Amino acid sequence: MNAYIFPGQGAQFVGMGLDLYEKYPLAQELFEKANDILGFSITDIMFQGTPDELKQTKVTQPAIYLHSVILSKVMGDSFKPDMVAGHSLGEFSALVANGALNFEDGLKLVSQRAQAMQKACELQPSTMAAVLGLEDALVEKLCEETEGIVVPANYNCPGQLVISGEVAAIQAACEKMKEAGARRALVLPVGGAFHSPLMEPAREELAAAIAATQFKEPSCPVYQNVTTTAVTGSKEIQENLIAQLTAPVKWTQSVQQMLADGAKTFTEIGPGKVLQGLVKKIDRSAETQGVELT
Template sequence: MKAYIFPGQGAQFTGMGKDVYEASATARELFEKANEILGFDLTKIMFEGTADELKETKVTQPAIFLHSVALFKALGDEAQPQMVAGHSLGEISALVANGVLGFEDGLRLVAQRAQAMQKACDNVPSTMAAILGLEDELVEAVCADVDGVVVAANYNCPGQLIISGEIKAVEEACERLKERGAKRALLLPVGGAFHSPLMEPAREELAAAIEKTTFSEPSCPIYQNVSTTAVTDPAEIKKNLLFQLTAPVKWTQSVQNMLKDGATEFIEVGPGKVLQGLVKKVDRNAETSSATV
C-alpha cells in the first residue's frame, strides 16, 4: 500500500518548487492562482527569497503547502495514495491530496492558520527545543515538573521529541533533561511555541475559518496528528485539524499505525526529505522515496 506523506514547517529552502513549476503546466497554474489568492508574489519569494524571508511563518506555511500540492497535482494519474498523512502544516496538504479539501480552500486555511499562529507567537515569548536520546515518558515527566508552560509537542521518531512552551520553562526543561542523560537538548530557531496550550488564541481564530470550509468525503484514509489512526469521517477530520494547533504531533505513532495497517511504501511529497528520515527511524526496513515530476 502506498502512503503519501507531506512535510511541515522547517522543510523550506531558497528555490523551492522551481523544478515543479518549470516541469508542469498544472503546477504553474496553481502557483499563479496562489499569488492571486494571497495578494502577494509567493512564487518570487520561493524562487528568489532569502532564508530569512522564507522563515516568516506567513510565507513559510503557504510556500510549503503550495510546493507540496503543486507537486502532487503534477503527478496526475500516477498519484494514487491508499493512505495519507502530513506533519503539522502538512496535514492540510494531505487533505487536498485525498480530496477532503479543494486547493483554494486549503490555501486559504493555511494562510489564516499562519497569521493566527504568528499573532499567538507575538503574544507570549515562547520557543521549542529538540530533545534527543531519551524515552518519551521521561521527557513528559520532566516537563510536567517544570514551573510554567512546557509540553511535549512533536513525537517525531523514537528518541527524538520536540518540546514547546514559554522560553524560561523550555530552557529549564532542557537543563534538567541534559542532567537526565539527553544526548542533545537544543533550542530551535522558531518564532513560538507551536502545538502547545500557548496556541489557544490561534485555535479559536482558526475555528471560524474551519467551520466555514467544506470538508468532503476522502478518497482514502488520513492518519491525523491528533488521532494517529485512519480517519475517513469529514466531521472527525475537521475536529482533529482544529485541535492539532494546541495538541502534540504524534508522528511516530501515526507511522507505526500506517505500517500496521499495511503501508509498504512512503512517498514524501514536497520540499526536503525530513519525513523519510523519520519513517526510517521508526522502521529501518520501510521503503521511502521522494515524489518527482
C-alpha cells in the same frame, strides 16, 4: 499499500517549486492562482527570495503547502494514495491529496492558520527545543515537573522529541533533560510555542475558518496528528485539524499505525527528505522514497 506523507514547517528552501513552475503549465497556473489568493507574490519569495523572507511563518506555511500540493497534482495518474498523513502543517496538503479539501480552500486555511499562529507567538515570548536520546515517558515526566508551560509538541521518532512552551520553562526543562542524560537538549530558532496551550488564541481563530470551509468525504483515510488513527469522516477531520494547534504531533505513533494497517511504501511529497528519514528511524524495514518526475 501506498502511503503518501507531506512535510511541515522547516522543510523550505530558496528555489523550491521553480522547476515545477518552469516545466508544467498546470503548476504555473496553480502558483499564479496562489499569488492572487494570498494577495502577494509568494512565487517571488519561493523562487528567488532570501532564507529570512522564506522563514516568516506567514510565508513558510503556504510555500510548503504549495510545493507539496502542486507536486502531487503534476504527478497525474501516477498519484494513487491508499492512505495519507502530514506532519503538522503537512496535514492540510494531505487533505487536498485525498480530496477532503480543494486547492483554493486548503491554501486559504493554511494562510489563515499561519497568520493566527504568528499573532499568538507575538502575544507571549515562547519557543521550542529538540530533545535527543531520552525515552518519551521521561521527557513527559520532566515537562510535568518543570514550572511554567512546557509540553511535548512533536513525537518525531523514537529518541527525538520536540518540547514547546514559555521561554524560561523551556530553558529550565532543557537543563533537566541534560541532567537526565539527554544526548542533546537544544532550543530551536523558532518564534513561538507551536502545538502547546500557548496556541489557544490561534486555535479559536482557525476553528472559525474551518467551520466556514466545505470539507468532503476523502478518497482514502488520513492518519491525523492528534488521533494517529485512520480517519475518513469529514466532521472528525475538521475537529482534529482544530485540536492539532494546541496538541502534540504524534508522528511516531501515526507511522506505526500506518505500518500496522498495511503501509508498504512511504512516498514523501514536498520539499526535502525529513519525513523519509523519520520513517526509517521509526522502522528500518519500511520502504521510503521521494518523487522522481520525468
